[in-house]
Amino acid sequence: MDFDLQSWITIAAFAGGGLCMGLGAIGAAIGEGFTASQASTAISRNPSLSGDILKSMLMGQAIAESASIFALVVAMLLLFSNFSADTWLMVYVLISSGLCMGFGAIGAGVGAGFPAGAACKGLAHQPAAGSRLTTNMLIGSAVCQTPAIFALVTAFILLFTDFTGRPVSPTWAAIIGAGLASGLGAIGAGIGSGLAAESGCEGIARQPEAVSPVTNVMLLGQAVTQTTAIYGLLVSFILIFKIVPATEALAPAMALLGAGICMGLGAIGPGIGEGLTARDAVRWIARKEKAIADITRVMLVGQAVSESTGIYALVVALVLIFVV
Amino acid sequence: MKTIRETQKKYCSRALIFSIIVGFICYLAGLTPICKGLILGTLFSILNFIIMGETLPIRMNRSKGKTFFAALGSIFFRYLLLAVPIVVAIKFEQYNFFAAIAGIFSVQMIILFDHLFSLIFSRFQKQV
Numbered sequence: 001m002d003f004d005l006q007s008w009i010t011i012a013a014f015a016g017g018g019l020c021m022g023l024g025a026i027g028a029a030i031g032e033g034f035t036a037s038q039a040s041t042a043i044s045r046n047p048s049l050s051g052d053i054l055k056s057m058l059m060g061q062a063i064a065e066s067a068s069i070f071a072l073v074v075a076m077l078l079l080f081s082n083f084s085a086d087t088w089l090m091v092y093v094l095i096s097s098g099l100c101m102g103f104g105a106i107g108a109g110v111g112a113g114f115p116a117g118a119a120c121k122g123l124a125h126q127p128a129a130g131s132r133l134t135t136n137m138l139i140g141s142a143v144c145q146t147p148a149i150f151a152l153v154t155a156f157i158l159l160f161t162d163f164t165g166r167p168v169s170p171t172w173a174a175i176i177g178a179g180l181a182s183g184l185g186a187i188g189a190g191i192g193s194g195l196a197a198e199s200g201c202e203g204i205a206r207q208p209e210a211v212s213p214v215t216n217v218m219l220l221g222q223a224v225t226q227t228t229a230i231y232g233l234l235v236s237f238i239l240i241f242k243i244v245p246a247t248e249a250l251a252p253a254m255a256l257l258g259a260g261i262c263m264g265l266g267a268i269g270p271g272i273g274e275g276l277t278a279r280d281a282v283r284w285i286a287r288k289e290k291a292i293a294d295i296t297r298v299m300l301v302g303q304a305v306s307e308s309t310g311i312y313a314l315v316v317a318l319v320l321i322f323v324v
Numbered sequence: 325m326k327t328i329r330e331t332q333k334k335y336c337s338r339a340l341i342f343s344i345i346v347g348f349i350c351y352l353a354g355l356t357p358i359c360k361g362l363i364l365g366t367l368f369s370i371l372n373f374i375i376m377g378e379t380l381p382i383r384m385n386r387s388k389g390k391t392f393f394a395a396l397g398s399i400f401f402r403y404l405l406l407a408v409p410i411v412v413a414i415k416f417e418q419y420n421f422f423a424a425i426a427g428i429f430s431v432q433m434i435i436l437f438d439h440l441f442s443l444i445f446s447r448f449q450k451q452v
Contacts, residue, residue: 029399051327058328058377059435066432072403073425076410135439142436 005085012091016098017078020155023102024071027109027190031064031116038117042124049127053120056134060116063141067108067148067190074101074155089163092172096179097155100236103183103264104151107190107271108144114198115140122205129208136204136215140197143222147186147193147229147271154182154236167246170253177260178239181317184264185232188271192225196278203286210286217285217296221278224303228267228274228310235263235317242321252324259320266313273306328377336370338438339430350423361413361420365427368409372402373431 003011039057043050078098083090119137123130158179163171200218204211239260244252281299285292343366347359379398406428413424 054380055327055331058331058380062373062376062432062435066429068403069406069428072406073410073428076407077414077421080411080414131442135443138436138439 012094016094017075020098020102021075024105027106028068031113034113035116039120046124064112067105097158100179100183101155104186107187108148111144111190111194112141114194118201144193147189173253173257174239178236181260181263182236185267188268189229192271192275193222195275196221199279199283225274255324259317263317270310274303277302357420358423361423365424
């Protein structure tokens with residue numbers, strides 16, 4: 001059975017769309033489920049507040065769902081658009097953009113569920129701080145979506161960049177690598193940001209007067225957590241826009257693909273690790289506000305050390321792109 | 325349910341007013357596809373948020389098995405619903421694709437802006 005280029009492009013679009021929505025649904029479903037489980041705990045603790053807790057749960061779930069809606073947008077674009085059959089590279093572009101957005105939505109979906117769940121539980125403990133809790137939850141959840149937005153941007157750049165005239169080999173590997181670097185790289189940062197935001201909500205419920213330092217350190221912790229996702233985005237951009245000379249050898253293609261995989265996988269651990277550091281720092285700042293300077297310093301040092309493995313991945317990825 | 329209905333009413337009406345104002349400005353500027361895309365996306369975003377809230381009691385007041393299928397059905401239905409404006413925007417040039425995407429997130433954006441605005445306003449009032 002012989003397939004022409006147009007048939008392969010259709011096949012790749014369908015496969016990419018399926019992968020995108022299938023992977024993209026994982027995170028949001030876990031996040032929303034976690035929120036609902038925490039809301040159930042909160043209602044059992046304080047049934048008189050069930051209306052407010054349900055309202056908080058609804059808003060948290062609406063934000064947690066955003067990442068999977070990004071995946072839905074890219075999946076629909078892949079399934080219903082007519083893509084030009086000018087180059088074989090389009091086949092790789094379609095699969096890579098689907099993988100990128102699918103993986104990229106996992107972390108943000110899971111992460112956004114943590115603050116929403118903590119806000120529901122916090123509301124049952126401290127009903128008077130409801131407004132502050134909801135605001136903190138929404139800010140924390142929104143920041144969790146940033147890595148998914150990076151993946152969305154990469155998927156759109158892949159879909160709308162004109163690859164005509166580029167050599168098929170080794171550009172195909174750079175395209176797949178770009179999608180994996182940005183998509184996989186967003187997982188850890190999304191989950192880590194969620195962990196920091198979760199303890200922000202817990203802290204406000206415990207100590208409503210400490211809302212300013214808790215929110216500030218939470219945002220600082222989330223910002224540092226997301227640096228590895230930025231490395232993933234950077235490597236993706238280099239892989240997409242670097243013009244590589246044509247070659248039939250497999251080694252240069254594997255170097256480019258390896259760079260994307262290295263950065264994508266290498267960003268998962270530091271993202272979660274930095275999130276764990278930020279989570280406990282924010283939690284203890286709410287309990288011991290006077291120790292804010294020391295705790296923040298320890299948090300930043302701990303995050304920097306955890307980040308070092310992400311930097312190793314970035315260095316190896318850059319070596320694979322520019323040296324090998 | 326009353327609290328949820330009030331929340332839905334508040335954010336859905338604000339999202340609709342916001343998109344109508346922005347859409348009208350775009351229409352006056354001659355950007356009709358953006359106006360149409362934004363309003364189309366917003367309408368489906370509102371529908372999604374309403375169904376999300378209205379199906380909460382269906383999901384909660386039933387047995388475990390029925391709750392699972394009700395929740396799954398709600399998610400499938402809402403995602404199918406959200407796919408409609410995206411497919412329409414892809415297929416018809418009268419609707420701008422990116423404006424339709426922005427419209428799909430209008431309720432979420434309004435929830436965020438509302439709380440951020442309240443936070444900034446309360447801090448400003450404390451300083452005064």
